[in-house]
Amino acid sequence: MNNRRVIVKVPASTANLGPGFDTLGMALSLYSWVELSAAERTEFRLYGEQMDGLPKDKSNLIYKVAQLVFNEAGVELPELSISMYSEIPLARGLGSSASAIVGALVAANALIGGPLSDDKLFQMATELEGHPDNVGASIFGGIVVSAWDGKQADYVKIAPHRKLETLVAIPAFQLATEKARHALPKQVSMSDAVFNVGRSSLLVAALASGELNLIGQAMRDRLHQPYRAALIPGMSAILDQATGHGALGAALSGAGPTLIAFVSADCPDKDGLERFLLQTLKQEGIEAETLWLPPCGHGPQITVEDAAKERAVPLMDRIKGEITA
């Protein structure tokens, strides 16, 4: 019998950062927790409203992803006790599904002694999610630049600049990634492609070198945001005007509807920027919540316990001091 009990805390993520569609991601300080142990019979404790309606049987994503890890490692562990809580809002562009996939992969791997490398878990996560941007940020933390050809994902991690802060405005409505991807054209013009190659390259260089003053120009995009604008009323005004209200730059977070502003720690009027985001959305009839979410510099934090010796503490009691949202 496997006696381990594993608790994994996984960061949320923002993808694209404007021009880096399906390529750039950054981990944010908002989290999901997954707890796994071997059991006599599979059982679930899913806490919080984010988990409402999720299956509590072997069709559950966490269960299925854990079994992929065991298969890959040649280990049999068919019955699991699974607990999960997430403070990452669903279908808002903050990587909730990526964090669940990463939580399951990392927890299952730790449960069997960590036979799979982080890179292997990244490959599996990319395949499951269909693009590497959110999962890369959740696995490695920081800013992750990645490219996937359908078989192999390669990446470089950049540590977020110490003065880089992020403000998100999370609209009260959900937007399915599938719907937001469906709004995109099948083909783009050469001039738009060149526009994005330039901006995305400049953004990566600016983030890596700390030339934060270039971010406003570098976050511009022509590949996805213009096509998604109709799904997020107020978005275009925010992207056009955020720098005039003190942001370094602004983008749609992932597939949306959350909007993210990059802000320097030196910004003199952070409250004014926050008001601008909220009022612009409100004028379009959209209620939203703003959160200052520092970039998260690290990937999942893993706790491994001996379940035979250490008493099980319910997941919510264990993490209640850490929940921010």
Ligand code: HSE
């Ligand atoms: N790169 C993805 C997109 C992120 O923009 O559709 C959301 O999953």
